[in-house]
Amino acid sequence: RKEVEQDPGPFNVPEGATVAFNCTYSNSASQSFFWYRQDCRKEPKLLMSVYSSGNEDGRFTAQLNRASQYISLLIRDSKLSDSATYLCVVKYGAAGNKLTFGGGTRVLVKP
């Protein structure tokens, strides 16, 4: 079983709609969680960190469910520019800054 698993998609989303997807992680000792965005053939960029109480950044909302070991990302009022692959990232352990990446969920927003 992969340490961090994501539905690869694609999620085809009409412009203006809401889309949500999850990421599951296997190590209950996971400490920190992030969502990165990666455009086609580009480098990943940090979208947002995920806090225990959930957090929002504009149209993006991230949630963490430690009991069920998953995090989620919700995008409201989808824009064409939201089309990208969203990578779930988990940090294990206290030492160092090693991150484990999921395979990504591809989102395609269409007019």
Next chain:
Amino acid sequence: DGGITQSPKYLFRKEGQNVTLSCEQNLNHDAMYWYRQDPGQGLRLIYYSQIVNDFQKGDIAEGYSVSREKKESFPLTVTSAQKNPTAFYLCASSRGDSYEQYFGPGTRLTVT
């Protein structure tokens, strides 16, 4: 303009040749990382360095080597021992006390 640069953007090599990928950062970050990404897959850590003159193996270090002689530079050598070297290689850096990793634009290596 601060950032991370990787060169070249595209690299083609024949099987059996070693090749070195460049990664330079002017963010004054202590930590640097090398990842590999295969189509449809997540990033996998090859090597990382938390300080100059020190580095550790990541999850898939076999067939790769690195050096960290300067804070701003972390070159990766893909050796002929790497069985499937064709991939997208990403370099990243971070402050020692921050979890955000900033990525370079990547190098697409094709070995035939």
